[in-house]
Amino acid sequence: MMAHELARFGVNVRLIDERREKEPGSKAIGVQARTLEIFSALGLYEELIKESHQVTGGTIFSDENAPIHVAFPELFGFPTPVIIDQRHTEAVLENAVVKLGVVVERGARLVDFFLHEDSIEATIEHGPGATEQVYFSDVIGADGAHSTVRKQLGFAFSGKRYREGFIVADAEVTGLDDHESFQVSFKKSGVLGFIPMKGLNHYRILAVMRDISSDQNISFEMLQNIVQKVWPKPLVINKPTWTSYFHVSCRSAAHYQKGRVFLVGDAAHIHSPAGAQGMNTGLQDAFNLGFKLALVKKGLAPSSILETYEMERRPVGEFLLKYTDRLFRSMVQGSFWVRLFRRYFLPYFSQSKRLRTRAIRIISQTAIRYEKGVLCSARHHLKTSCFRVGVRTTVRSKLDLKFLVLLVNVKSVEQIAQIKAELAGYEGSVMVDIKKISEELTNDLLVIIRPDGHVFCVAPISAYKESLLSLKKFLVAA
Numbered sequence: 245m246m247a248h249e250l251a252r253f254g255v256n257v258r259l260i261d262e263r264r265e266k267e268p269g270s271k272a273i274g275v276q277a278r279t280l281e282i283f284s285a286l287g288l289y290e291e292l293i294k295e296s297h298q299v300t301g302g303t304i305f306s307d308e309n310a311p312i313h314v315a316f317p318e319l320f321g322f323p324t325p326v327i328i329d330q331r332h333t334e335a336v337l338e339n340a341v342v343k344l345g346v347v348v349e350r351g352a353r354l355v356d357f358f359l360h361e362d363s364i365e366a367t368i369e370h371g372p373g374a375t376e377q378v379y380f381s382d383v384i385g386a387d388g389a390h391s392t393v394r395k396q397l398g399f400a401f402s403g404k405r406y407r408e409g410f411i412v413a414d415a416e417v418t419g420l421d422d423h424e425s426f427q428v429s430f431k432k433s434g435v436l437g438f439i440p441m442k443g444l445n446h447y448r449i450l451a452v453m454r455d456i457s458s459d460q461n462i463s464f465e466m467l468q469n470i471v472q473k474v475w476p477k478p479l480v481i482n483k484p485t486w487t488s489y490f491h492v493s494c495r496s497a498a499h500y501q502k503g504r505v506f507l508v509g510d511a512a513h514i515h516s517p518a519g520a521q522g523m524n525t526g527l528q529d530a531f532n533l534g535f536k537l538a539l540v541k542k543g544l545a546p547s548s549i550l551e552t553y554e555m556e557r558r559p560v561g562e563f564l565l566k567y568t569d570r571l572f573r574s575m576v577q578g579s580f581w582v583r584l585f586r587r588y589f590l591p592y593f594s595q596s597k598r599l600r601t602r603a604i605r606i607i608s609q610t611a612i613r614y615e616k617g618v619l620c621s622a623r624h625h626l627k628t629s630c631f632r633v634g635v636r637t638t639v640r641s642k643l644d645l646k647f648l649v650l651l652v653n654v655k656s657v658e659q660i661a662q663i664k665a666e667l668a669g670y671e672g673s674v675m676v677d678i679k680k681i682s683e684e685l686t687n688d689l690l691v692i693i694r695p696d697g698h699v700f701c702v703a704p705i706s707a708y709k710e711s712l713l714s715l716k717k718f719l720v721a722a
């Protein structure tokens with residue numbers, strides 16, 4: 245995503261990956277609504293969704309209750325989450341970057357780098373004894389949980405490792421009732437879940453068992469035995485395409501940035517897969533940083549705009565760690581409080597559309613809000629039904645490198661001319677549009693939407709000078 249965003253805006257990039265072959269299995273399968281929105285704005289949605297499977301809800305079995313059914317409400321025309329193999333999501337992005345002229349250099353490993361005052365000197369290894377010394381203006385470490393970039397920056401990666409690990413397998417399962425819902429069982433012995441994937445009877449199977457440790461030889465047969473023991477009715481599972489065992493940790497990098505070196509994705513934060521958030525969050529990290537770095541590289545914004553990357557994305561990462569930790573513990577730990585929560589809260593949750601919608605808005609990542617005073621201006625903020633400062637809007641469907649100054653309901657030709665005059669010299673980074681948005685919005689408003697679709701400000705038109713001034717702080721005039 246990072247390479248795609250930079251290349252799309254005409255910035256030269258080198259994309260290296262130490263891995264020569266693709267991963268044997270798909271880690272992420274849950275793709276959230278905000279990711280789908282972004283792929284749609286980038287013109288990649290149709291390609292992505294070709295290999296998807298839609299889940300409409302799920303059934304939860306537990307020691308504490310009768311089976312509970314939960315339906316997922318649809319958000320903004322996008323189902324959430326959609327099940328897509330991470331290898332396909334990566335392939336869609338890889339094809340897109342190749343079309344933009346980027347070469348994916350496989351088998352090229354970043355060994356280390358040195359920060360000079362105005363450049364970064366990196367060593368890249370292309371094979372035994374074949375190293376290259378190269379200078380970059382910026383380095384983005386999207387190099388996963390064991391990030392070389394993070395280690396090289398000396399950033400702590402503090403947090404914890406859970407006692408429980410989990411077995412994961414993709415296989416054919418017969419005997420489950422429907423292929424549109426996930427099914428999960430919480431028992432004293434552990435957790436067992438089935439998530440339907442594209443393909444007849446094809447499922448992701450997840451098992452977290454308290455009496456299994458990573459020292460044991462984890463096998464598909466072991467998983468078959470667990471399923472027989474734990475699942476309330478007989479199932480046949482076979483034809484595994486992938487089996488693996490993962491330890492789960494919850495960690496956050498001390499910083500996401502030092503000078504012109506940045507961390508995105510698992511290099512910056514890792515957590516349990518509960519809630520299907522990791523890949524989606526990493527994609528949004530890159531989407532947030534991409535337009536800011538492109539503006540700076542094109543001389544359209546001062547480098548200070550880059551500081552807003554960590555300011556905006558770190559709180560998102562911290563929140564994510566907290567809630568996936570709670571979610572994971574409520575799933576796998578059998579404490580008194582957790583059982584109480586499952587017994588009384590889960591039935592209530594499954595019945596309450598309001599609570600489910602709230603939860604799905606968080607999980608879908610559409611509720612992410614960049615706080616006041618970062619790359620948003622809340623000074624003249626108005627609350628409207630369509631726009632909320634810091635929150636993404638879909639009013640702007642095409643996302644290019646320009647901030648969109650939207651004049652809502654404004655008819656005065658003189659006022660429009662004044663606003664355009666205020667923005668003279670910013671044509672490379674700002675465009676003005678005049679629109680009526682909906683019947684509900686009757687005030688004359690000035691709304692500024694960032695290149696990533698998040699709202700920069702919502703102000704009465706009378707405050708246009710102050711709002712444009714706030715925007716200009718982040719931009720450079722021609």
Ligand SMILES: Cc1cc2nc3c(=O)[nH]c(=O)nc-3n(C[C@H](O)[C@H](O)[C@H](O)COP(=O)(O)OP(=O)(O)OC[C@H]3O[C@@H](n4cnc5c(N)ncnc54)[C@H](O)[C@@H]3O)c2cc1C
Nearest residue numbers: 262271272273274353354387388509510520521522523524
């Ligand atoms: C079982 C499982 C299920 C999951 N399910 C979901 C889900 O449903 N939804 C979700 O959103 N997330 C999910 N996740 C999390 C998701 O898979 C990760 O968050 C995501 O893969 C992180 O992407 P990344 O690019 O940051 O890191 P990685 O996927 O780890 O990629 C890092 C890349 O950097 C390369 N690299 C590393 N070091 C170097 C170096 N020194 N030089 C050059 N290249 C290097 C590696 O080869 C690799 O290609 C799941 C994870 C697991 C384990």
